[in-house]
Amino acid sequence: MPPLKQHFGIPSTAPFVDVDTYDDTSLFVDPFRIARGARSDPYAAEAHALICDYSELLCRRLLGSVEDKACAQQMLDNLNEPSETHLGMSRTGYRGRGVGEYLATKIREALQDDLKALVAVGVFHWIGALPLFVRNFDSDRMSDVTTSIIRGVLIDFTEHMVDVYPEFRANGNQVRECKMTVWDRHQHQWIERTAVLPYVEGHPLLLIPEGWTGSHIQLHARRYHSVTVLGRVQEERLEQNPKARRIPKETLAKLPMYSEIYPTNLAVTLRAFREGINLLEALIQYVNDWMDEQERLAA
Template sequence: MPTITEYYGISEPVPFVNVEVTADNRLYVDPHAIRLRKSGQPFADLALLCLDTFTQEVTDSILQGTPASLRRGEQILQRFVEPWETRLGMSRRGFHGHGGGDIVGTWIWGVLTDDVEALVRIGVLKQIEDLPLFVDGVDRDITSDITTRIVFDALVKFTAQMLVQYPEFTGGDHQVGTFTKQIWSTDALDWVDVEVTLPVADGKALLLVPTGWARPTLLMSAGRYYGTSVLTFAQLEQAVVGSDGKLIKTPKDRLKKQTGLGRGRNTNLAVTMKAFEKGEDLLAAFKAFVHGRLDKSEPEDKAA
């Protein structure tokens, strides 16, 4: 199946993720990748503003705790629609695979106002990429779908720039179309409908994604957080000083078998709260770890 460059006859390299136009591509828009790679990336600042204002509106509605604010928080989470325009992810495992964006939003809202509300209230959970670490069922597919919807305005503006930069998108028999799409407005701090112009490929609107914004896995995953920050905290908490003055740590494979330290998001949540009570922000430390380990040579934008 043709990639975007093959379909339009564009010479590589290109500044967008070069996916196949007629199939779901197993790459996922990663909000933390956008955050870490924003330097020099077109429209990354707008994407981050969209992400952070959206998350702020949701968390503020929880912190205010009034009936009106709680209704608003749930309502803006229920306005997700399937972001099939990018051709990224796997639709059977995204919003559609979970019953629809409104159902996914309701489910996330329930977790935010119950299981992880404490993290919201103490200010630890404050970015959209934090959700996969603590919310069961929110993995790369749902995270990608949510992120794509929230940063849709930035992706539309990036695509418009690509239409100017690459006349092949409108050359020959290729066409663009005008579509009414929902975007998150950083001015209105709400969802609004706008008319956008997008290329039409294989009869469907095509939304381009900047290089570096999509990956085969999330930089911040529940398993990675558990295996690094969570178990490392448990190791140090249980460590004892040997006769030689050195710390003796319990191996991580043994820690995993202890009650309360088994792999899972419940453990991530419990240990994160425990660490916070002792003055340690495991989530901040994990983000610093991820930033330090980011391999910029990874071929993350190639469709698998």
């Protein structure tokens, strides 16, 4: 089947991602890109606010009372793989495996066990940082979780695009009502919402603003390990012995105590925080600067 814009007869300049209308498109919604967009785009600002509200409440509840933990589980149970976006990696059309119970359990156990110390001291309070510390929490999974949390904003954006582009209602194309579960940051809970969306092959479609997706997420474990974490290890060694030679990161990465990416990321992050250094903020600044430079060169 043709790409989305060709299918509806919409100009290629329309400000949303041109996905495949049948198969999943190998692009991923990136919470970091959304956070960057929040500086100038009201849709991105609201999406970022939703992610922050969800993340902070989930962390607080997972470390709270038995009742809080039950509420946290309900928050996780409503995450799913949104087939309405046609994004991600699916083997059979655009109806993929879904987040399901396995991933909800993985997030809960990570925040209550391995990441508990980071959560407790306030270093970890944004779900977009999960891929830095949790094995097999890759671009596809992060995209699924992010899309579930920001679904309400995607509904707002899609309904606006339907109003801007009459092609969605022309030439036999359908726009219909459907029910969707969205995160409400004012009520701090999942609610049911009625959406008016375009349909393709009998299924609702959510549009994704341009700039919110990429071929991979920007904050991933290997980048954090090779750039920020091993950079801190270099500084630690120099602090212990100022006259020592700076050991290259490539050499450090081969040493047994630093070669395992996820345990090293966790241990060095916590160690640095105890010294008053927030490595998560350092990574975010590094990637922001790098992307600013890329955009400057492309202009």
